[in-house]
Amino acid sequence: MNLTVNGKPTSITEEGTLSVTQLLETLKVAQREYVTVELNGEILERDDFDTAAVQDGATVEFLYFMGGGAA
Amino acid sequence: MKLTEDQITRYSRHILLKEVGGKGQKKLLNGKVLIIGAGGLGAPIALYLAAAGVGTIGIADADQVDLSNLQRQVIHFTGDIGKSKVISAKEKMLAINPDLNVVAHETWVAADNIAALIADYDFVIDGTDNFAAKFLVNDACVLAGKPYSHGGILQFDGQTMTILPGESACYRCIFPAPPPKDAIPTCSQAGVIGVLPGVLGTLQATEAIKYLLGAGDLLTGRLLSYSALRMKFREIPVKKNPKCPICGDHPSITVLKDELDAVTACDLGH
Numbered sequence: 001m002n003l004t005v006n007g008k009p010t011s012i013t014e015e016g017t018l019s020v021t022q023l024l025e026t027l028k029v030a031q032r033e034y035v036t037v038e039l040n041g042e043i044l045e046r047d048d049f050d051t052a053a054v055q056d057g058a059t060v061e062f063l064y065f066m067g068g069g070a071a
Numbered sequence: 072m073k074l075t076e077d078q079i080t081r082y083s084r085h086i087l088l089k090e091v092g093g094k095g096q097k098k099l100l101n102g103k104v105l106i107i108g109a110g111g112l113g114a115p116i117a118l119y120l121a122a123a124g125v126g127t128i129g130i131a132d133a134d135q136v137d138l139s140n141l142q143r144q145v146i147h148f149t150g151d152i153g154k155s156k157v158i159s160a161k162e163k164m165l166a167i168n169p170d171l172n173v174v175a176h177e178t179w180v181a182a183d184n185i186a187a188l189i190a191d192y193d194f195v196i197d198g199t200d201n202f203a204a205k206f207l208v209n210d211a212c213v214l215a216g217k218p219y220s221h222g223g224i225l226q227f228d229g230q231t232m233t234i235l236p237g238e239s240a241c242y243r244c245i246f247p248a249p250p251p252k253d254a255i256p257t258c259s260q261a262g263v264i265g266v267l268p269g270v271l272g273t274l275q276a277t278e279a280i281k282y283l284l285g286a287g288d289l290l291t292g293r294l295l296s297y298s299a300l301r302m303k304f305r306e307i308p309v310k311k312n313p314k315c316p317i318c319g320d321h322p323s324i325t326v327l328k329d330e331l332d333a334v335t336a337c338d339l340g341h
Contacts, residue, residue: 006305007305031254031255033254034250034254034255036245036246038307038309041308041310042310043244043245043309043310043312045314061307063245063246063294063307065202065223065246065249065250065255066223066224066225066228066229066230067200067201067202067205067223067225067250067255067257068111068200068223068224068225068257068258068263
C-alpha cells in the first residue's frame with residue numbers, strides 16, 4: 001500500500017490494513033517506545049497503537065522528543 | 072511615550088516596515104519577554120530581542136559559562152568562563168542596547184518558582200536543555216494562560232512550536248509525558264552542531280517579536296521541524312488533543328510538579 005510518511009510518499013508491500021504497531025515494525029521506526037504517532041492528522045494514544053488501522057493512502061507522522069537547548 | 076531621536080535612528084529599519092512602524096516599535100519597547108535558559112537557544116534569542124528593543128527581557132538560568140559552551144552559545148565569550156550565564160548574557164544585551172531593562176534571574180526553574188517567574192511577562196521562550204524543564208515550562212504557561220515558544224535541538228535537528236494556551240496545541244498534546252530518564256540521548260552525549268541553536272533560537276525570537284507586534288501568523292498548531300543536514304524545514308500540523316493531560320477536556324494535571332524522573336536531555340554538566 002502507499003502511504004505518506006513524514007511527508008514522503010512511501011510504499012510498503014503489505015496490503016489491506018495494518019495496525020500502527022505493525023507499521024512501526026515494518027518501517028523499523030527508531031525509538032518505537034517513545035515516538036509519538038500522528039495518523040491522518042490525529043495524535044494517537046500509545047494504548048491505541050495495536051488497534052489503530054493504517055490503510056492505503058494514510059498520512060503518518062512520527063514525532064520525536066528533542067530535549068536540547070544546549071546549555 | 073514618544074520615541075527619542077536616538078531611538079528613531081536605532082530602530083529606523085523597524086520603523087520603515089509597515090507591520091512595525093513607530094507604533095509597533097513602542098509595543099516592542101513596552102513588551103516583556105522571559106527567556107528560560109541562557110544557553111544555545113537562549114543566546115541568539117537574547118541578542119536579537121535586545122537588538123530589537125524589547126523593553127524588558129528576563130533571562131533565567133543558574134549555570135556558569137563553560138569552555139565547551141562557546142562552540143554555540145554566542146552570547147558568552149572566552150573571558151566569561153566561570154561567570155554566571157545570566158550575568159554574562161545581561162552584559163552583552165546591555166552593551167548592544169542600553170535602553171533595556173534586563174532582569175537576570177539566577178535560578179533554575181522549578182515547580183515552586185516558575186509561576187511567579189513567568190507572571191510578569193507577556194511571552195515566554197523555552198530555551199531549556201532538559202525534559203523536566205520543558206514540561207514544566209509548558210505546564211506553567213498553559214495553567215497561567217501565558218503564550219510561549221517551545222524549542223528543542225539535538226545533533227543536526229531541531230523543532231519549534233508556538234503555544235497559545237487554550238487555543239492551540241500544547242507540548243503535552245504531542246508528548247503527553249516526558250521520556251524515561253536516559254531514554255533519549257543528550258546533546259552532551261550525542262553532540263549538537265553549533266549553528267543549530269542559532270537557527271532555532273532566531274525563529275523563537277521572531278515569534279516573540281510577532282506576538283508583541285500582533286503581526287503575521289504565529290507558529291501555532293504546527294510543529295516546525297528543521298534538518299540542518301538535509302537543509303529542510305517541514306511543518307507538521309498538530310491539533311489540540313482532547314485527551315491532553317493538561318489542556319484537554321479532562322485534564323489530569325491541575326497543579327505544577329517537577330518531573331523528577333526526566334532530569335536529563337542536554338545534560339547540564341553540574
